[in-house]
Amino acid sequence: MTRSRAVKVAVLAFAIPLAACGTDGSGGAGAADDVAETTTGTTTGTTAEGDEGGRWLTSDGDVLITCHGGPSFPASVVEGIGPVEVGQEDADDIVRALAAVKEEAGIDAPGPLLDASAEDVRWLVLWQGSDLSGEDGIGLLLAAPETTDFSLDRDEYLELGQHEGHWRVEGWGGGCRARLALDRASSWAQLAWPEGADQQTGSTITVLVSEIECTSARDPEPFLAAEPIIEETAEDVTVYWTSEAVVGGATCPGNPWVERTVQLQSDLGERTLLDGSTWPAKPVSTQEELG
Template sequence: MSSRPLVLLLALLLVGCADTAADPGGAASPAETTSPRPVENAAGSTAGEALFSCFSAPYPASAWDGTRPATELGEHPGYVVLQESVGPDGLDGWFVLEEADDRLVVARELTQPQDPDDDILRTHDIVAVEDVDATNVQGWMLSQASQCAPQRVLEGLGAAQVWLATEPDPTATTVELLVVEMACNSGEDADGRVRLVEQVESTDAIELLIAVEPRDGNAACPSNPATPFTVELAEPLGDRTLLDNSIHPPRPFDVAPEGIYLGD
């Protein structure tokens, strides 16, 4: 049985990382992007498959596609507690992220994602139950219940919340973004540390993966201001959709909420 302590997790985990190049503080062009290095040894992952975390261990993109219904877990010893933990609507619509002898993790996509003027993007519910063996707690219990957006896990960079600075001009060959570092940064912006990890352009969409190189040393945790960042396109935007590839599934970027903090 697991010896991990019981913790009720009610927040957002936003982690990410990659080995990439971009012009610090300036525009990033398609030629400057590199392939991200995947994190290895995640539950159920396959070689080279992108991993995503939702205040949890990282799970492969194929698990987040929801192909295995949680209702298939009926013979598992933690199933009854899992049913009780997800609420009165039961496990219909939930899918399996992890099945172990001492742990079950399930998720479902929200029918209505968070309002874009909320500071934290939430697209999924995630619930975990564990068979706990601690000094004062034993047996199957809820260990996680949270809402978040499955965030790309890479190697070496931190996650960011990214918005369009303004509604983009279809004739433009650049995209103006506002990037908020999610890690503690003593209330400072991420100027010079924003990285364009991945840029994929097609006839109908442009997928961007933005992350932040961590700062050196310790930092306090007041809210971080947004950092302006420009991405150069191979050709004018046109009617193509701009997609945030740091979450699963990729989601159109929202225009930044009015009054977003830009620093002093």
């Protein structure tokens, strides 16, 4: 059987102070005096080959992303550029693994397998190599037979592991939930509009910030980056806010929100404010819309 390759992972370090990460949650927004200055949107980073690179870039100029915080892979893989090649033996074994999970999970099987056979569904390997626990693994997208492309939002993300020399589906559950890859000491924080304040147009913008990963509902104030990275274009403004990753285990009762102010180089005007905690970045929503 073909031996798994080591996954290429770029280690990224922000040039600004980093703060915490946590699960989607709700809570009161406390006032904050911090005003975040606009940065150039660059970080220092080490590419897969060890060269110094730009912000969130692999050695060939492509951003690295993750699904559910797993191993990273180039975003262009989803578009069929530089796909992960698997041998015929591995490919046949993946189909057998999909057939097994379809039979074993029944109505709880991955969505595309509910109405199609393992031989008919379309799949794309996003990464193959060592997972975060050091074990051989594969991450793939599973799509319905009638699709002509792959989508991180639409298609189901699965992870496979090695068991007695064969691939076996170990986890699945919806889309990729793609985010830009960060180093393990850092995690993403999400943004929301304060209640009744989603029509701001000036150069000073007030937002709510909450850690995304589980944090046992800790106070995010000491862990959030003092300043975000901000990218401004003629059409939109993207805000990337991070936090210090939780060390050890944590529960997920819902993370508090805190108020922050960002200073733009020019008025927001009719431009769209985007939250960079997702890939691709999405328009900032209200807490109610985030659920």
